[in-house]
Every structure is written in structure tokens, then in C-alpha cells.
Amino acid sequence: MTSSPLLERLSARLGPKGFTADPVAIAPWAEDWRGRWKGAAAALLSPASTEEVADVVRLCAEARVPLVPQGGNTSMAAGATPDASGDAMILSLRRMNRIRALDADTDSAVCEAGVILADLHTATAEVGRRFPLTLGAKGSATIGGLASTNAGGTQVLRFGTMRTLIQGIEAVLPDGSVWNGLTALKKDNRGYDLKHLLVGGEGTLGVITAANLRLVPAVGARSVAWIGLDTPDAALDLLRMLEAAMGDAVESFELVPRVALDLVLAHVPGTRAPLAEPHAWNVLIEAVSPMAAPSPEKALYEALHSALGTGLAADAVIAANERQAENFWRLRDSISEAEKQAGPAAKHDISVEVAAMPRFMREGSAAVESAFPGTRVIAFGHLGDGNVHFNVGAPLGAGPEWQESEGTRVTSYAHDLVVAAGGSISAEHGIGQMRLAELARLTDPARLAAQRAIKAALDPHGIMNPGKLVPPAPAPGAGS
Numbered sequence: 061m062t063s064s065p066l067l068e069r070l071s072a073r074l075g076p077k078g079f080t081a082d083p084v085a086i087a088p089w090a091e092d093w094r095g096r097w098k099g100a101a102a103a104l105l106s107p108a109s110t111e112e113v114a115d116v117v118r119l120c121a122e123a124r125v126p127l128v129p130q131g132g133n134t135s136m137a138a139g140a141t142p143d144a145s146g147d148a149m150i151l152s153l154r155r156m157n158r159i160r161a162l163d164a165d166t167d168s169a170v171c172e173a174g175v176i177l178a179d180l181h182t183a184t185a186e187v188g189r190r191f192p193l194t195l196g197a198k199g200s201a202t203i204g205g206l207a208s209t210n211a212g213g214t215q216v217l218r219f220g221t222m223r224t225l226i227q228g229i230e231a232v233l234p235d236g237s238v239w240n241g242l243t244a245l246k247k248d249n250r251g252y253d254l255k256h257l258l259v260g261g262e263g264t265l266g267v268i269t270a271a272n273l274r275l276v277p278a279v280g281a282r283s284v285a286w287i288g289l290d291t292p293d294a295a296l297d298l299l300r301m302l303e304a305a306m307g308d309a310v311e312s313f314e315l316v317p318r319v320a321l322d323l324v325l326a327h328v329p330g331t332r333a334p335l336a337e338p339h340a341w342n343v344l345i346e347a348v349s350p351m352a353a354p355s356p357e358k359a360l361y362e363a364l365h366s367a368l369g370t371g372l373a374a375d376a377v378i379a380a381n382e383r384q385a386e387n388f389w390r391l392r393d394s395i396s397e398a399e400k401q402a403g404p405a406a407k408h409d410i411s412v413e414v415a416a417m418p419r420f421m422r423e424g425s426a427a428v429e430s431a432f433p434g435t436r437v438i439a440f441g442h443l444g445d446g447n448v449h450f451n452v453g454a455p456l457g458a459g460p461e462w463q464e465s466e467g468t469r470v471t472s473y474a475h476d477l478v479v480a481a482g483g484s485i486s487a488e489h490g491i492g493q494m495r496l497a498e499l500a501r502l503t504d505p506a507r508l509a510a511q512r513a514i515k516a517a518l519d520p521h522g523i524m525n526p527g528k529l530v531p532p533a534p535a536p537g538a539g540s
């Protein structure tokens with residue numbers, strides 16, 4: 061149980077804007093985005109500065125009270141959700157939402173952890189630059205959460221994940237000490253890279269309070285197209301052909317199966333299909349030029365014309381204006397929301413080598429649907445990164461209990477296929493609590509042991525986001 065003297069100290073340090081123990085105020089932040097994991101917390105702590113974060117962590121470390129760092133609470137792995145005991149406190153970074161510096165000359169932005177991604181996009185556009193990472197949750201996801209999950213999204217093809225865009229980090233470590241590693245050093249070989257441990261660390265090794273981010277030139281012109289085609293193999297061939305024709309102008313290449321598009325059209329008001337006829341598979345392409353002219357449209361048009369001529373693509377439309385381009389993106393970005401409304405599904409975030417993905421999708425889908433009659437694979441997403449969300453919809457009429465019963469078996473089955481294909485069971489969403497047991501089951505013991513050793517060294521009392529990312533060590537004598 062959390063001691064009340066601690067609550068009093070925290071309340072005194074953070075003031076009314078930064079502290080609440082009111083269960084009603086805490087409740088929305090104690091469950092995950094999908095509403096599947098419901099936890100409880102003794103308090104919601106919302107510090108407004110790095111110094112306040114440091115004091116909170118130090119006080120909680122002394123009292124051995126666990127902290128669950130939280131940004132926008134959009135985790136797809138229930139990483140920011142406390143357990144149901146109510147012992148932990150949620151440490152929200154949302155009040156730390158200042159952009160401390162924005163420098164177009166050095167192409168860098170220093171953002172506090174609570175800066176919302178869409179706000180950073182707006183601010184960088186105002187100085188003729190952009191932060192080249194985006195995803196469907198951009199209106200809520202924060203820089204701290206994106207960094208802590210090493211988030212991906214729909215521009216990884218061209219710019220990489222968060223890890224490649226982070227130049228420096230400021231963090232509070234589990235004993236309350238502050239590490240200032242914000243300077244954007246291009247070269248730094250002083251040994252283990254703490255920055256890269258914290259990125260993707262899911263709040264288990266410390267609290268990221270600010271990040272120095274790399275910017276790139278703003279979009280001068282963009283061309284967005286929606287393509288209908290027959291198979292993921294054809295889609296990957298199309299990507300290779302576009303890359304040969306247009307180089308790295310192709311920034312996004314997102315695969316959308318007909319089932320996913322149908323779900324969006326059925327559940328998201330105001331959406332309509334871009335092509336007259338339905339196709340088994342669709343691809344959303346965005347090509348970008350940093351200059352207003354020449355626009356990438358001509359090159360994209362010619363490449364698609366050729367793909368239609370050879371039969372690689374079955375149909376295609378290039379957005380005629382920004383509104384239509386945004387409508388295409390809305391279809392893509394609404395898939396998760398539509399799936400949420402459609403009913404239970406076993407959600408997977410998997411990667412294999414890029415060239416192996418079409419075969420994995422073909423054979424993996426057939427295997428899952430035959431092993432679990434009535435289920436339906438809905439695999440969509442970042443084909444060019446070798447990462448799809450290989451989700452498996454429950455049979456018609458299944459209730460929410462399906463998730464915990466047969467859904468768990470479906471997940472193990474699908475993950476076994478991924479491991480057999482040499483892939484990863486978490487490409488971009490992280491482990492959180494959702495994939496913890498699967499990580500323990502399927503990870504090389506040497507890697508797990510190293511992960512536990514790092515955690516124990518930096519967080520000896522286990523106060524930082526317990527129950528996430530790092531599976532507990534097996535009981536003595538239980539084997540690895």
C-alpha cells in the first residue's frame with residue numbers, strides 16, 4: 061500500500077495542478093487505448109518541470125513505490141497502464157509540453173516529453189522544416205512516449221524509426237538523478253549508449269523528460285496515390301519499381317487489404333472508397349519533393365502508368381488536391397479505430413525480412429485461418445519496412461471473452477510462425493504488458509538475461525514501470 065505521508069509530500073511538491081488522488085480523475089488514464097487492460101493507481105502525478113520529475117522519482121524510490129510513466133496513453137501494448145493493485149502511481153508527462161528550442165539552421169528541435177506529435181508538426185512547418193515521423197495517434201501521442209517505444213509509423217521507409225531521429229535525451233534515472241544528454245553530438249564513443257537504452261526502454265529504465273530531435277526540410281510538394289492490386293507480392297514489386305524510378309521520393313507505402321478498407325467504410329462516417337471497383341489489396345503511396353517544383357506527381361504518374369501497363373497494378377488514382385490526399389490518409393489511419401469497433405481480434409505487430417513478407421502473409425494467413433476456423437486475418441501496414449499488423453478477427457458472433465481464451469492461442473500460433481520465419485513479435489509497438497509472456501516464451505535466454513541484468517543495474521528496486529518489457533526471472537530450478 062502507498063503510504064499517505066508520501067502522498068502528502070508529493071501533493072505539496074506538485075501543487076493542485078500536478079497532483080490528484082481522485083479515482084474519478086485517474087480512471088481514464090488507468091486503462092489502455094483499446095479498453096482491454098484496466099488498472100488502478102494511488103495517484104496521478106503531473107509534474108511541470110524536470111526538477112519536479114526528479115523530486116517525484118526520488119521520493120517514490122525512497123518509499124519503493126512504483127511509477128508508470130505516461131504520455132498520450134495511446135500505447136498499443138498497454139505499456140502505460142498500471143496493474144490493478146492500485147499500488148503504483150501514474151507519472152504523466154503531459155504538462156511538460158514546451159518546445160524549448162526550434163532551430164532551422166541546425167535542423168533540430170528540443171522538445172519536452174509531453175509535446176504532442178501533431179503540435180510539433182505544426183511548429184516545425186512554421187519555420188519551413190518538419191519532423192518526419194507520423195502515425196494515426198499523432199493528435200495524442202507525445203515525444204516521450206514515441207521515444208520510449210521507439211515508435212515507427214508511416215514514414216519509416218524514408219526516415220527510420222524514432223531511434224534514428226533522436227539526437228539527444230534528457231532523463232531522470234530511477235534514483236532521481238538527472239542525466240543531461242541533450243547535446244546533438246554526431247560522434248560520441250564514451251561507451252554504452254544510455255540514450256539508446258532509454259529509447260525503446262518503455263519507461264523501465266527512467267523517465268525521458270526532453271529530446272533533441274532531427275528535422276528535415278518541409279514538404280515542398282507531395283503526391284498521394286491509391287492503388288488497387290492483386291497480391292502483397294505485386295505490392296512489393298511495385299515498391300521496388302517506384303524506388304528505381306523515383307529514388308527516395310517515395311516516403312510512404314502502406315498496404316491495405318480489402319477487409320480493412322471495408323471495415324473503415326462500414327465504421328468510420330464520411331469515408332468512401334477511392335476506386336470504383338474493390339480490389340483484394342490496396343496501397344497508399346506518398347511521394348514528396350522538398351521543392352514546390354518540380355512536383356513528384358509527373359514521375360509518380362509515369363511509374364503508375366507503366367505498372368498498369370504491365371499488369372502489376374490493377375487500378376490507380378492520384379489525389380487531385382490536398383483534400384483528397386487527406387481523405388486517402390484518413391482511410392489508412394482509421395483502420396485501428398474501425399477494428400476496435402468491429403469486435404474482438406488478436407492483435408499482432410510483426411516483422412520479417414522485407415522480401416519474405418508477402419510469402420509470410422500468404423502462408424501465415426492460410427495456416428491461421430485453417431487452424432482456427434471462422435477467424436479472418438486482417439494484415440495491413442508498413443510492407444516496405446517488413447512490418448504488418450497481422451491481426452486475426454474473431455469468428456462472427458464471438459464475445460469479448462474470445463480474446464482471453466481462443467485469442468491467446470491464436471497469438472501463440474501466429475507468433476510461432478513469425479519466430480520460425482526469423483522475425484520479431486514486436487516490430488514497432490513494444491512489449492508493454494500485452495506481449496510480456498510471449499517475449500519470455502520466445503526470446504533467446506541470453507538476450508533475456510542481458511535485458512534483466514540491465515534493468516537490475518539501473519533500477520535495483522524495480523520501481524520504473526514494473527510488469528512491462530522485462531519478464532520476471534524464472535524461479536530457481538525452473539530452468540530458463
Ligand code: FAD
Pocket residue numbers: 093128129130131132133134135136139140153173194195196197200201202203204205206207208209210211212213214262263264266267268269396397488489492525528
Ligand atoms: P504512452 O502510451 O503514454 O506510453 C507508451 C510507453 O512509453 C509506456 O511504456 C510508457 O510507460 C512509456 N512512456 C511514455 N512517456 C514516457 C516518458 N516520458 N519517459 C519514459 N517512458 C515513457 N505506433 C507505432 O509505432 N506506429 C504506428 O503506426 C502507430 N499507429 C497508431 C495508431 C493509433 C490509432 C494508435 C492509438 C496508436 C498507434 N501507435 C503506433 C502506438 C502509439 O501511438 C505509440 O506507441 C506512441 O509512441 C505512444 O505514445 P504515447 O505518448 O501515447 O505513450
Ligand code: MLT
Pocket residue numbers: 136196213393395396409441449
Ligand atoms: C498502424 O500502423 O495503424 C498501427 O501501428 C496501429 C495498429 O496496429 O492498430
Ligand code: ZN
Pocket residue numbers: 213441442449488
Ligand atoms: Zn503500424
